[in-house]
Amino acid sequence: MSSFSGKSEKGDHELGIHSEPVADGVYRPEVDTSGVNEKKLMRRIDLHVVPWLGVLYLLNFLDRGSIGNAKLYNLERDIGITDTQYLLALTVFFFPYSLVEPASNILLKKFRPSIWLSFLMLGWGIIMTLHGVMHDYGGLVTLRVLLGLFEAGLYPGIVFYISCWYRRSELGSRVALFFSSATVAGAFSGLLAAAIENMHGVGGKPGWAWIFILEGLFTVLCAVASFWIIQDFPDSAKFLSDTERVFIVRKLQEDQQFSAGGEKFKLKYVWDSLKDVKTWIAMGMYAGFDGPLFAFSLFTPTIINQLGFTATAANLLSVPVYAWACIVTVVIGFWGDRIGHRGMLNLFLFGTGLVSYIILIASRNPSLSYFAVYLGASAIYPTIPNSVAWVSSNTEGSYKRSVTLAMAIGFGNLNGAVSSNVYRAVDKPWYRLGHGIILAYLAIGWICSLIFFFYLRYENAKKAAGARDEVVEGVDNKNADPRNGTFASVEDARREKGDRWSGFKYTL
Structure with missing residues (x-):
């Protein structure tokens, strides 16, 4: 049994004030939550929130990458395009996919996850199905642009949505579980494509067309179901009782997610994200794994084919x-939650990726190259949920977090426009140029992770020394500095400053 009072767990010294820990921020204090069994409740939340999100992302990743499987079954020849045109068609996907993500996350918060995520899914399912009836280069480019537009909001939306349900120490494993569906999609896409290709000639259509049509129609069906299956935020979720909703919100607020009880939109929160140096470091970190991710998912069958x-x-x-x-991603996700040192994990994972691509550049042995592909997969995929949890847990304020995550993910995804062009047909079978560019991306990710780690440690030290203390009316604090802000209460300071509040401790 457990209950939460809404009081800060930090002592007076850590808060930088000389008074009792704040108690005026209790969410709906009239509700008694002492009878709630936390373990049972969290298991129920896991079942209602995570599995269906995994299905959505599996379909998202499957639909996005299926063109790589279709390419092997004469897509280029049948619609009369060159290898260069194929690469350009892959490239145009990433521009709308990257640019609309911040706006999409704000709309998610406004229209609710059950409506917005389902709408996006319905749109890309229809576009995916239309891939099966295209017949020229213009049609392919148009459909890839539209697919990027509708798929854009799903991943950052899901990441933000999950971060609104779980404490920071619970986040990594849940993101890993949902993200592991991307690895399942990678595996399933190969099996599915090989099976569907047997329909070649049915209805007068080639096998690659049926890959798009069948996968797209299934996505449309799941989108319709999602309007009823996806839950909304904790303070309004229908599967929870009123007492359970209060319990979850208080639990999140105890974990320094002060906006968990609801937050009205202010343009200030968007500017807070844009002015935060952590946002820009995170963008470099995300580029470091998203560039390799898209190259890996789009070209793994081609690379193996050329071996x-x-x-x-x-x-x-x-x-x-x-x-x-998939196995490594889930294991790392749970391990990250257990040990809490996500920065060290990031450095290790990016380092493993560097080793894998050095091998791919140097190898002239198909077996060794195939082993390096395994090593690359075990580095790239688990880095993503670990980084997501790391950035999310260090960004407070639901709107600020939604914008920060969308900007970082959007910029990372924009690099797919680069990495989708690096595996050129003229470089086969060893693709040294492509492997070299991916190696550079991984190096950028490693460097940005190191900078992020030292920046967070520096800020924690400054807060512990009182250099970030704000002025709170009625509180005697010799370290308080008006340059850090002046507030009527500690609660106001927490709400307005978010992770910049002197009592917020960053996780390393």
Whole structure:
């Protein structure tokens, strides 16, 4: 049994004030939550929140990357395009995919997850189905732009949505569980493409067209179901009782998520994100793994194919690579929650990725290169949920967090426009240029992770020394500095400053 009072767990010294810990921020103090069983409640929340999000992201990743499988079944020849045109069609996807993500997250907060996420899914499912009836280069480019537009909001939206349900120490494992569906999609896409290709000639359509049509129609069906399946935020979720909703909000506020009880939109929160140096460091970190991620998902079958395997064999040989990535992603997610040192994990994972691509550049042995693909998968995929949890847990204020995550993810995704062009047909079978560019991305991610770690440690030290203390009316604090803000109460300071509040401790 457990209950939360809404009081800060930090002592007077850590708060930088000489008074009792604040108690005026209790969410709905008239509600008694002492009878709530936390473990049972969290298991129920996990079942209602995480699995369906995993299904959505599986379909998102599957639909986005299926063009890589279709390419192996003569897509280029049948619609009369060159390899350069194919790469350009992949590239245009990323511009709308990246640019609309911050706006999409704000709309998610305004229209509720059940409506906004389902709407996005319905749109991209229809666009995906239309891929099966395109017949020229213009049609392909148009559909890839529209697909990027509708798919843009799902990933940052889900990440933000999950961060509104769980404490910082619970976030990594949940993000890893939902994100592991991306690895399942990578494995499943190869099996599915190999099976669907057997429909070649049915209805007068080639096998690659049926890959798009069947996957798109299934996405549309799941989108319709999502309007009823997706839950909204904790303070309004229908599957919780009133007491349970209060319990969850208080629990989040205890974890320094002060906006958990609801927050009205202010343009100030957007500017807070834009002015925060952490946002810009996170953007570099996300570029470091998103560039490699998109290259990996789009070209793994092609890379294996050029190592001497047939198209179907290459699709099938990509399956165990993704299965391994799924296992590692989940293990790292739970381990990160347990040890709490996400910065060190990030450095280790990016380092592993650097080793894998050095091997790919140097290798002239298909077996060694295939092993390096496994090593790359076990580095790239688990880095993403670990980084998401790290950035999210150090950004307070629901709107600020939504904008920060969307900007970081959006900029990371924009780099897919680069990495989708680096594996050129003229460089086969070893693709040294492509591997070298991905190696550079991983190095950027490692450096940004190191900078992020030292910046957070520096800020924690400053807060502990009282250098970030704000003036609170009626509180005697010799360290208080008007330059850090002046507030009527500690509660006001927490709400207005978010993670910049002197009592907020960053997680390393």
